[in-house]
Each structure stands twice: as structure tokens, then as C-alpha cells.
Amino acid sequence: MDNNLTSLSLALESHERGDNKYRNSSTQLPLPTSPINENSNCRFDAACLNPPYCEKTVYSEDDDDYDSYEKLSYDTAQKLFAQISHKDPMVRRAGLDILSRSIFQWIRNADNIDQTPQSNTPSPNEKVENSHQLESCRKMNGHHEEPSKIVKQALASLLRLSIRCPFQEVRFECSQLLCELQGENVDIPTVVKGDVSRYIPNSQINPVDTDDEQTYTLYEESFIHNCRLEHMVMVMALHPQYLQQFLDTNYHLLQSKGALPFQYRSYIAIMAAARHRCTYLVHLMEAHFLLQGGDREWLRGLNHVPAKLRALSTLNKLLAHRPWLVTPNHIKELVDGDATCRWQHPELAQAIVLLCHFHGLAVFCHATGINLEIDHETAHAFHYKSTQPSPNSSPSSGSTSPNYGRVSPIIDNIWDDEADSFPAFTKGFEQTGDVEVLMERMKKLQEEEEEVTREEMNRRFEKEKDEASHGLIPGTNSPVGGAAYFARYVVDPDFSYQEFAKRDVAAEIPTFREQDYNWSDHACLVVRKFNSDVADLLDMKFNTAYNLTYKTLASKDNVDTTSLRRAVWMYVHCMYGIMYDDYNYGEVNQLLERPLKLFIKTASCFPEKTTRKVYDGFWKQFRHSEKVHVTIMIMESRLQVGLLYGMRALTDYLRDS
CATH class of the missing domain: 1.20.1290 (AhpD-like)
Structure with a gap:
């Protein structure tokens, strides 16, 4: 750690005496404003509420294992932070009490191991003792990990919990603990960017x-x-x-x-x-x-x-x-x-x-431009600040960051992959999203059922597929970065989407016809054969996404959006070569404006190329919640595409084996 060992030792002594002005033994942590209602319709019964990976065992100062929580290791920190997410307020409180003591001990241990004294050359015995301590820590955490990294990650988790936790007492206690640490000249993290999304305020x-x-x-x-x-x-x-x-x-x-x-x-x-x-x-x-x-x-x-x-x-x-x-x-x-x-x-x-x-x-x-979680190493920064915050200051419980110290403007902009020119991104896009025109087209489609032959259906599908491959090509890659990092988890990292209409050996890969293999009659049954619960949940999720409606469109009420939602779903399937014989693909061109098509294609085929420019380019008169609604449909439609192809291959293998 970068701080002075004496400051850390004094902070620990002050904390253990209980004389810190931010905490004392008589202080009662506030209860959550809205505790979990045990009688509410939760997804599972109470016995299932705790994840199997987080044993979430209750520890208190009376337990024999209490002192083990002061050991400096990733496992220790993970188990303790898991306890803080327990559904029982008393269990969370016990975890917070242990954390408040352990964090000081972790900092002191890390400082003892990481720092080399500038004077007073240690004796041979001291060298051996320090060597054993360092080796013990490395065995617990992996040879490539340093104790200071564990502490910094724990502090980053504290910062996240002080902002992104639904339980009031956890936010309060984590905030006060960070204030206490800063008051003792401990280098604590500050939020680089507090936004949940880059696109949605x-x-x-x-x-x-x-x-x-x-x-x-x-x-x-x-x-x-x-x-x-x-x-x-x-x-x-x-x-x-x-x-x-x-x-x-x-x-x-x-x-x-x-x-x-x-x-x-x-x-x-x-x-x-x-x-x-x-x-x-x-x-x-x-x-x-x-x-x-x-x-x-x-x-x-x-x-x-x-x-x-x-x-x-x-x-x-x-x-x-x-x-x-x-x-x-x-x-x-x-x-x-x-x-x-x-x-x-x-x-x-x-x-x-x-x-x-x-x-x-x-x-x-x-x-949807989801920003990295606050505890990601690029989402916060460690900046020592001598100015001590007011003891009554606490982070907002919403989406903003706590004011532990002003972050450097240079650091503050590291996420702005498209700088501060949000309004400029709409330039170059045609003025679109006319609600009245869209409503009129949907109404016309509902009132006038067009008689279309099978041949014409096929022709319109092929036309839509070809237009998607020629007219809507996303631009340059967005600055996602970290290509080498992702490469460790994949093979052939440059392999990407290819237009279905331009696929190789097209004659050997015919159009996927929904009437021959679909989700409800085929793929769902294969999933159910191996896990009925997951099959049912997927089926319900597909239906919810497909049928979700508030009967609104921008500022208009009592609007039937069925045809619009269907067009989005069908367009995604069309780009992956899946055809519905009973769908008139002419509706896609009538209901989906070009910028919306660009967004759908980019998100579903080249998601890493999605930018704020693409997101902001469609439906300018619509609410962000409506754009998220469209994105949910794209995600679910894309999920179904993968399951249809994957489960069809599994079905054919099982049939032939």
C-alpha cells in the first residue's frame, strides 16, 4: 500500500479501542427501509434463497472461527462479502461488524508484507519471519497475487456496496467505514464514473x-x-x-x-x-x-x-x-x-x-451501453486526499457516486469512448421516429389483411434478407479494447458474423424453415427432456418478451403494438436465415425505419460495434424505456436463434445415433 505504516497502525489501534468518532459500540445500525417480506411471492422458498457457492455461514465474535476472518486472503474476503448479502438483516449486521474490524487488520497485514523499511536492515531472524509470512500469504492467494491487491479489491467492493446495495444499513455502514479509513489517511477508492449506462441517463x-x-x-x-x-x-x-x-x-x-x-x-x-x-x-x-x-x-x-x-x-x-x-x-x-x-x-x-x-x-x-461495475479496476481510482469528509456525509443511495474526494478530470474521462459530443451523434441520421406515421402504418396493417401467395412470401423474405446484408453494414469497431484479454477465452478470435445471404456453400445450407423445426414443438421439448424447469422458464421468458406491452407508443396511449413487436422479432430471425411461412415480411420494411434496422442488426450480429451514435439514431421521440424494450426483444430473439440451431443439431444427432 502507498500509505504510511504508522498511520495504519494508529488507525487500527483507534478502531480497536472503539473511540473513532464514526463508530462506537453503542451505535445501532439502522434497519433496512424495506426488509424482505418473508410472506411475499418470492421466486423460491426461503431455503433456496442463498446461492450454493456462497455458504453464507453466520459468524459472530463468539465463534471459534471469528479470528479466521482477519486472515488476508481472497477466500476470506469473498466469504465475508457474501455474508453481507444474506437475506437476514441480523446476519448482514454480524458480517458488517466483522468486516469493520477485519479491513483494518487486512490493511496492516498488507502494509507489513508489501513495504520494505527504508532503514534499519532487518536481522536474519526478521528476514526469515517476513519470508514465511509472505510465503504463507502467497499460498493462500496464488503466487501471482500481492496482498495489496486483495486489500484494494476489498476496498473497491466496499465502495460498490456503499452505492449499489438495496439494503440501507449496508450502504450506510460501508460508507462510514470508508469515511473512517480516509480520516486515518488510508488511500481509498473513488468512483471514476457513476453512471449505470453510457446511453441512458x-x-x-x-x-x-x-x-x-x-x-x-x-x-x-x-x-x-x-x-x-x-x-x-x-x-x-x-x-x-x-x-x-x-x-x-x-x-x-x-x-x-x-x-x-x-x-x-x-x-x-x-x-x-x-x-x-x-x-x-x-x-x-x-x-x-x-x-x-x-x-x-x-x-x-x-x-x-x-x-x-x-x-x-x-x-x-x-x-x-x-x-x-x-x-x-x-x-x-x-x-x-x-x-x-x-x-x-x-x-x-x-x-x-x-x-x-x-x-x-x-x-x-x-x-444498452452498460457501464462496468464500480468494483472493476477501471471503474474506480485510488487517489489519496487529505481533506476529510463530513462524518454526516454518505453516498447517495441512487446511481451517483459518493464525494470522498474529487477525481482527476483525466481519470474522469477514461470511459468516454465517444467523448462529450452526445448531441453530435445524431448528425447524419435521417429525421425519423414520426409516431403518427408509424401508428398509421400499424393501423393500416391491422385493418387490411393482404392476400399474399406462398411464392410472394418467399420472395419478400429473400428480399429482406438481401437488403439486410447489403444496405446495413455497421461502421468501425467501437473502442471495446482488451482484444488480447478476450483472446485467452476463445479460439479464432477474429471469426465473426457473416451475412447469411452471402454464406459459403449456400446450396448445402438451406433456409431454416420454422414450420420444420421451431421452439414450441421441437427445441423446447429437447431442453425439457434434460431439464424441465429450465425449459419452462425459457418458454415463459420468450412469451413475456414477445408479448410485453403497455399499449403505449411514445406519448400515445391505447396503441396495439403487436405488429411492431412481431416485426422486430422476425427481422432478427431473418438475418440468421430463419423463415416463417405465415409471416408477411413486407411488414418489416413498413414498420422498421432504417436507423432502427441498423440498431437491430448491429446489436444482434455485431453487438461489440454498438455505439451511442447507433443507439441514439433511432426513435428520437421515444422514451429510453421503449428502446430498452426493443433491446430485450432483440436479446430474446437472438437467444432463440441460437437454441433453434443448437438444439436441431442435437436432435439430429440423437435421432441418428
């Missing part, structure tokens, strides 16, 4: 202490299950009905019963997110992987994981970018291959669902 997103009861309950449940309130969840919360379905499904995929070990599931999620270069999701799932007890060595890349996981790389590549290339032979190689790489049928079915789920989720995160 914080004012449009429900804060963590929202008055909306349904949203607040979902925030609580998400925090309890995942040990954090994720930015993507806060954006999805613009549509609580959908968020409920998403959280149910995501929980079952990662933390409920299934054929795959929990660590495998999180690592597969990392592999899937890396294909679309989604920094946010990769970081999130790396943290999830470690919380589940995953081997930190695996995060060095595919060369450090079991051969069985590496064997998924080709399937991951194809499902992410060109799913029409997936064949029964790919399934056969995984099921009948080398013994060290062999997958059982239930395992492979679950892996396909996981890959497709996180490919779709990467689409959502890119398309």
Missing part, C-alpha cells in the same frame, strides 16, 4: 432505494442471489415483469440443479461473453466464478482449464456468430470424442443453453 433508471415496491423487491432478490446489484439488472428493471422472468431463468442456469458443476457453468458464461468482447459480462462472470469456488488459475485462459471445457470452443464460436454452421457432427465430436473431452447428453444440452443465454445477454449489455 441515471435519472431514467430506478435508484437502489426506489419507491417502486415491485422493482425494489427485485433489487433485493437479485442482490441476495448474486451478492451484488448488477447494472444490467437496474436497466432491465425498467420492465419489472420481464426482469422477474430473467432473474428466475438466470438463477436456475447458474445456481440450481443441473448436470454441470457450478464452476463449469460460470466459466462457460465467460467463454460466451468473450466471443462478443463484452468486458462488462466477462468481469461479472469472472467474479461469479470465483465466488463459486472456481480455480483462479482457470482465469489465465483456455490453456489452463480442463480439456473438456476447451472442447466447447468451436461450438461457442459457431453459436455466437454463424449458428447455421452447427451440425450433428459437432455434437458427435463432443459426445463421442476423446475420453478427457467427452460430454454427456444432459451436460451438452445445458452447455448449449448457457452459451446461447450469455451470447444474448452480451447483446443486451452492449446495446
Whole structure:
């Protein structure tokens, strides 16, 4: 650490005496403003509310294991922060009490190990003792980790909890603990950028202490299950009905019963997110992987994981970018291959669902501009400030950052991949989004049922597919960065989407006809064969996304948006070669303006290229919540595309084997 050892020692002594002005033994932590209602309709019963990876054992000062929480290790910190996300307020309070003592001890231990005295050369005995201490710490944390890194990550987690936690007492206590540390000249982190999204203003997103009861309950449940309130969840919360379905499904995929070990599931999620270069999701799932007890060595890349996981790389590549290339032979190689790489049928079915789920989720995160979580190393900065904050100051419970110290303007702009020229990004786009025109077109389609022959249906599908491949090509890559980092988790990192209309050996890869293989009658049944709960949850989530409506359009009420929602869904499927014989593809051109088509194609086919320019270019008269609604439909439609191709290949393999 960069601070003076004497300051840290004095801070620890002051804390242990209990004479710090920010905390004393008689102070009662405030209870949450809205505690979990045990009688509410939670997704699962109380016994299932705690994730299996976070044992969330209750520790107090009376326990024999209490002192073990003062040991400096990643495992120690992870278990303690997991306890703070417990559903029981008393358990959280016990965890906060232990954390408040342990953090000072961790800082002192890290300082003792990391710093070399400038004078007084240590004696041979002291050298041996320090060497043993350092070796012990390295054994606990991995040879490549330094104690100061553990402490900095713990402080970053404190900062995140002081801002992004739905429980008031956790926000309050973490905030006061950071104030106390800063008051003792400890270098604490400050937020680089406090926005949840790069595209959506914080004012449009429900804060963590929202008055909306349904949203607040979902925030609580998400925090309890995942040990954090994720930015993507806060954006999805613009549509609580959908968020409920998403959280149910995501929980079952990662933390409920299934054929795959929990660590495998999180690592597969990392592999899937890396294909679309989604920094946010990769970081999130790396943290999830470690919380589940995953081997930190695996995060060095595919060369450090079991051969069985590496064997998924080709399937991951194809499902992410060109799913029409997936064949029964790919399934056969995984099921009948080398013994060290062999997958059982239930395992492979679950892996396909996981890959497709996180490919779709990467689409959502890119398309809505989700910012990195506050505890990501680039989302906060350590800047020592001598000015002590007021003891009564505490971070906002919403989406803004606490004022522990003014962050350098240079640091403050490191996220602005498109600088501060937000209004300028609309230049060059045609003036679009005329609500009256769109409503008139939808009304006309509903009133006039056009008689179209089968041949004409086919012609319109081919026309729409060709136009999508020639007229809507995303521009340059957005500055996602970190290509080398993502490369560790994937093979053939330059492999990307190819226009279905321009696919190689087109004659051998015909159009995928929905009447021959669809979700309800075929793919869903395959998933249900191996995991009925996941199949049902996916089916409900698809239906919720497809049918979700508030009967509004911009400022208009009582509007039937069925045809518009259907056009978005069908357009995504069309770009991946899936045709519905009973759909008139002429509706796509009538209802989807060109900038909206560009957004849909970029998000679904090249999600890492989505920029604020593309996001801001469509539906300028519409609310952000309506744009998020469109993005949810794109994500779910894209997920279904992957499942259709993946499960069809599995079905054909099972039939022929």
C-alpha cells in the first residue's frame, strides 16, 4: 500500500479501542427501509434463497472461527462479502461488524508484507519471519497475487456496496467505514464514473432505494442471489415483469440443479461473453466464478482449464456468430470424442443453453451501453486526499457516486469512448421516429389483411434478407479494447458474423424453415427432456418478451403494438436465415425505419460495434424505456436463434445415433 505504516497502525489501534468518532459500540445500525417480506411471492422458498457457492455461514465474535476472518486472503474476503448479502438483516449486521474490524487488520497485514523499511536492515531472524509470512500469504492467494491487491479489491467492493446495495444499513455502514479509513489517511477508492449506462441517463433508471415496491423487491432478490446489484439488472428493471422472468431463468442456469458443476457453468458464461468482447459480462462472470469456488488459475485462459471445457470452443464460436454452421457432427465430436473431452447428453444440452443465454445477454449489455461495475479496476481510482469528509456525509443511495474526494478530470474521462459530443451523434441520421406515421402504418396493417401467395412470401423474405446484408453494414469497431484479454477465452478470435445471404456453400445450407423445426414443438421439448424447469422458464421468458406491452407508443396511449413487436422479432430471425411461412415480411420494411434496422442488426450480429451514435439514431421521440424494450426483444430473439440451431443439431444427432 502507498500509505504510511504508522498511520495504519494508529488507525487500527483507534478502531480497536472503539473511540473513532464514526463508530462506537453503542451505535445501532439502522434497519433496512424495506426488509424482505418473508410472506411475499418470492421466486423460491426461503431455503433456496442463498446461492450454493456462497455458504453464507453466520459468524459472530463468539465463534471459534471469528479470528479466521482477519486472515488476508481472497477466500476470506469473498466469504465475508457474501455474508453481507444474506437475506437476514441480523446476519448482514454480524458480517458488517466483522468486516469493520477485519479491513483494518487486512490493511496492516498488507502494509507489513508489501513495504520494505527504508532503514534499519532487518536481522536474519526478521528476514526469515517476513519470508514465511509472505510465503504463507502467497499460498493462500496464488503466487501471482500481492496482498495489496486483495486489500484494494476489498476496498473497491466496499465502495460498490456503499452505492449499489438495496439494503440501507449496508450502504450506510460501508460508507462510514470508508469515511473512517480516509480520516486515518488510508488511500481509498473513488468512483471514476457513476453512471449505470453510457446511453441512458441515471435519472431514467430506478435508484437502489426506489419507491417502486415491485422493482425494489427485485433489487433485493437479485442482490441476495448474486451478492451484488448488477447494472444490467437496474436497466432491465425498467420492465419489472420481464426482469422477474430473467432473474428466475438466470438463477436456475447458474445456481440450481443441473448436470454441470457450478464452476463449469460460470466459466462457460465467460467463454460466451468473450466471443462478443463484452468486458462488462466477462468481469461479472469472472467474479461469479470465483465466488463459486472456481480455480483462479482457470482465469489465465483456455490453456489452463480442463480439456473438456476447451472442447466447447468451436461450438461457442459457431453459436455466437454463424449458428447455421452447427451440425450433428459437432455434437458427435463432443459426445463421442476423446475420453478427457467427452460430454454427456444432459451436460451438452445445458452447455448449449448457457452459451446461447450469455451470447444474448452480451447483446443486451452492449446495446444498452452498460457501464462496468464500480468494483472493476477501471471503474474506480485510488487517489489519496487529505481533506476529510463530513462524518454526516454518505453516498447517495441512487446511481451517483459518493464525494470522498474529487477525481482527476483525466481519470474522469477514461470511459468516454465517444467523448462529450452526445448531441453530435445524431448528425447524419435521417429525421425519423414520426409516431403518427408509424401508428398509421400499424393501423393500416391491422385493418387490411393482404392476400399474399406462398411464392410472394418467399420472395419478400429473400428480399429482406438481401437488403439486410447489403444496405446495413455497421461502421468501425467501437473502442471495446482488451482484444488480447478476450483472446485467452476463445479460439479464432477474429471469426465473426457473416451475412447469411452471402454464406459459403449456400446450396448445402438451406433456409431454416420454422414450420420444420421451431421452439414450441421441437427445441423446447429437447431442453425439457434434460431439464424441465429450465425449459419452462425459457418458454415463459420468450412469451413475456414477445408479448410485453403497455399499449403505449411514445406519448400515445391505447396503441396495439403487436405488429411492431412481431416485426422486430422476425427481422432478427431473418438475418440468421430463419423463415416463417405465415409471416408477411413486407411488414418489416413498413414498420422498421432504417436507423432502427441498423440498431437491430448491429446489436444482434455485431453487438461489440454498438455505439451511442447507433443507439441514439433511432426513435428520437421515444422514451429510453421503449428502446430498452426493443433491446430485450432483440436479446430474446437472438437467444432463440441460437437454441433453434443448437438444439436441431442435437436432435439430429440423437435421432441418428
